Amino acid sequence: MTKSATISIGDKTVEMPIKSGTIGPDVVDIAKLYAQTGAFTYDPGFLSTASCESSITYIDGDAGVLLYRGYPIDQLAEHGDFLETCHLLLHGELPTATQKSDFDYRVTRHTMVHEQMARFFQGFRRDAHPMAVMVGCVGAMAAFYHDSTDISDPHQRMVASMRMIAKMPTLAAMTYKYNVGQPFVYPKNDLDYTSNFLRMCYAVPCEDYKVNPIISRALDRIFILHADHEQNASTSTVRLAGSSGANPFACIAAGIACLWGPAHGGANEAALAMLAEIGTVDNIPAFISKVKDKSDHTRLMGFGHRVYKNYDPRAKLMQKTCHEVLAEMGVKDDPLLDVALELERIALSDEYFIERKLYPNVDFYSGITLKAMGFPVSMFTVLFAVARTVGWISQWKEMIEDPSSKIGRPRQLYTGSPRRDYTPISKR
Numbered sequence: 001m002t003k004s005a006t007i008s009i010g011d012k013t014v015e016m017p018i019k020s021g022t023i024g025p026d027v028v029d030i031a032k033l034y035a036q037t038g039a040f041t042y043d044p045g046f047l048s049t050a051s052c053e054s055s056i057t058y059i060d061g062d063a064g065v066l067l068y069r070g071y072p073i074d075q076l077a078e079h080g081d082f083l084e085t086c087h088l089l090l091h092g093e094l095p096t097a098t099q100k101s102d103f104d105y106r107v108t109r110h111t112m113v114h115e116q117m118a119r120f121f122q123g124f125r126r127d128a129h130p131m132a133v134m135v136g137c138v139g140a141m142a143a144f145y146h147d148s149t150d151i152s153d154p155h156q157r158m159v160a161s162m163r164m165i166a167k168m169p170t171l172a173a174m175t176y177k178y179n180v181g182q183p184f185v186y187p188k189n190d191l192d193y194t195s196n197f198l199r200m201c202y203a204v205p206c207e208d209y210k211v212n213p214i215i216s217r218a219l220d221r222i223f224i225l226h227a228d229h230e231q232n233a234s235t236s237t238v239r240l241a242g243s244s245g246a247n248p249f250a251c252i253a254a255g256i257a258c259l260w261g262p263a264h265g266g267a268n269e270a271a272l273a274m275l276a277e278i279g280t281v282d283n284i285p286a287f288i289s290k291v292k293d294k295s296d297h298t299r300l301m302g303f304g305h306r307v308y309k310n311y312d313p314r315a316k317l318m319q320k321t322c323h324e325v326l327a328e329m330g331v332k333d334d335p336l337l338d339v340a341l342e343l344e345r346i347a348l349s350d351e352y353f354i355e356r357k358l359y360p361n362v363d364f365y366s367g368i369t370l371k372a373m374g375f376p377v378s379m380f381t382v383l384f385a386v387a388r389t390v391g392w393i394s395q396w397k398e399m400i401e402d403p404s405s406k407i408g409r410p411r412q413l414y415t416g417s418p419r420r421d422y423t424p425i426s427k428r
Helices: 033-037 073-079 082-091 097-108 115-121 130-143 154-180 193-202 213-225 233-242 248-259 267-278 281-292 313-328 335-349 351-355 362-372 377-400
Strands: 004-009 012-019 057-060 065-068
Touching: 004 033, 012 033, 065 073, 065 082, 065 313, 073 082, 073 213, 073 313, 082 097, 082 154, 082 193, 082 213, 082 377, 097 154, 097 193, 115 130, 115 154, 130 154, 130 248, 130 377, 154 193, 154 248, 154 377, 193 213, 213 313, 213 362, 213 377, 233 248, 233 377, 248 377, 267 281, 267 335, 267 362, 267 377, 281 335, 313 335, 313 362, 335 351, 335 362, 362 377
Parallel strands: none
Antiparallel strands: 004 012, 057 065
């Protein structure tokens, strides 16, 4: 039996079909609402609006569930690697051994960027924010790879997808090297994806660099945790840009620009700044008092989530990864970690936070972990972009291949002046 919803507006009553997904809440299809009633819906921030149909990522915020193509995030992060997750998100299935070998080979041999792109960096100030550099350089890729910008060609779409996944860490490492004043390091084909990235970031010509496998594995896990997250702000930006027919490099550059916002990709940086501001465990009670004080504007960063109303499943893995990295780097008594652990304990036991469902999210631990790896705070969001590129490109590809996809065109509730006539300047 087909389900429907009855909507009455004034003297008009219409039946709107209800659609059901594999799992998750039903959606009311309001595509014809305006045509049949002359009314729009009003949903600031799209809190109750499904903007598309997708089979890539599923989130149940109340239960604390995150699935990539049906697979729980903890299983992928514990047992797989990032490129395996890339194959899953891009193609819909985990690869066989042969498919994995082929996929890894193709990504590895796309990691170099056009040599002329190195000249782009000379146009930026040395102290330019790495995200500003990334927006410019990723957008510029369309000027170099003309053979993969025809979005109507499935082969070109796939080549563009592989190029984005492969070249993003190279550009990110170049951005880091330029910022710290060191020469660029070329990728090496005998290294895995994450080890290659670490080497491009930290190797120098005057001595050999040996990748620490524990650190590489930890960063690989971080990449998996950030690979996709359903229709968040940056992913929606990529889809909206792509709906106009823009080339994939321009769409990803748009996603990076959106990710740069402190309410999105910069959240781990804000959480780290909060921990540093608190300083020591002794200062936590006073800080918590300010958080609870309605007249005070102090915010608890790294806790709570727009979607998750339970413990962020990525946070548990991030906490474990954080401890592994700190132990490997010889950080025994990190005051930031001490503050983080105590804050987590309070948040999980204090009724104030439990009632408001302010559980630790993935940003809470990722900042400490990346800092221990040696990355400056300004690079945190760049690393997020490296990981999220596969999610963006998978979502973009899905949208392009969806025959029901249309150019994005949200409507509005207009509250400006009604019609009025022009008055000559002499009479104003």
